[in-house]
Amino acid sequence: MSNKPQANRRRPADLDSEDDAPLVELARSGDEGAIRAIIKRYNQRLFRVARAVMHDDGEAEDVVQASYVKAFTHLAGFRGDSQLSTWLTRIALNEALGRLRSRRPTTGLERVDLEANSAQIIQFPALQQATSPETEMSRQEVRQFLEQAVDKLPPAFRSVFVLRDVEELSVEETASALAIKTETVRTRLHRARKLMREAIEAQLSGAFASLFPFDGERCVHMADRVLVQLHGQ
Numbered sequence: 001m002s003n004k005p006q007a008n009r010r011r012p013a014d015l016d017s018e019d020d021a022p023l024v025e026l027a028r029s030g031d032e033g034a035i036r037a038i039i040k041r042y043n044q045r046l047f048r049v050a051r052a053v054m055h056d057d058g059e060a061e062d063v064v065q066a067s068y069v070k071a072f073t074h075l076a077g078f079r080g081d082s083q084l085s086t087w088l089t090r091i092a093l094n095e096a097l098g099r100l101r102s103r104r105p106t107t108g109l110e111r112v113d114l115e116a117n118s119a120q121i122i123q124f125p126a127l128q129q130a131t132s133p134e135t136e137m138s139r140q141e142v143r144q145f146l147e148q149a150v151d152k153l154p155p156a157f158r159s160v161f162v163l164r165d166v167e168e169l170s171v172e173e174t175a176s177a178l179a180i181k182t183e184t185v186r187t188r189l190h191r192a193r194k195l196m197r198e199a200i201e202a203q204l205s206g207a208f209a210s211l212f213p214f215d216g217e218r219c220v221h222m223a224d225r226v227l228v229q230l231h232g233q
Helices: 020-028 032-054 057-073 084-101 133-151 155-166 171-178 182-205 216-231
Strands: none
Touching (some): 032 057, 032 084, 057 084, 133 182
């Protein structure tokens, strides 16, 4: 692949295609539009995957950048045996795990002893336009709480959870991306969901006492209305 992007080879029809194949062919020749289109298409997934491993936004961004550089530099080696998204995900995972291994002997992925537990899918709130500042603040608080809960998952569980329940990949796609068995994906996902549920329940249990408050001005107004009624008898 040429080191200099060739913007003049851009073909809008190909860049708008949902199929990755035309983009890959253009990107192989250094087409800048195709490279930008691929990055835009997979930025979120690669960041989430890298973030699940690195536990830090800044480091995750570095991983994604390095992963794209490796991918586009070696795009000639992509034969289409797997989906482009899977290939890019593997590169990002390898980059992230490689950085962790350079810091400590193991990442913890090899030592996790997993057990199968049933659990319900936990959906992340959709990022919709807020109808009010209060609504937006509530969404931000929920999102931050869920992100913190994901961050507390063991690395092996966290990667599977992000790919399955956040990116909504299939079991097979997740297994391919992580180079593990489909049964391992299912087991880790069950365990991750169980831990997420426990974290949410622990967080919410202390808030039950504050449900349906009837204090402050509401209490004062109630007393006023009762007194008015009593005086009228």
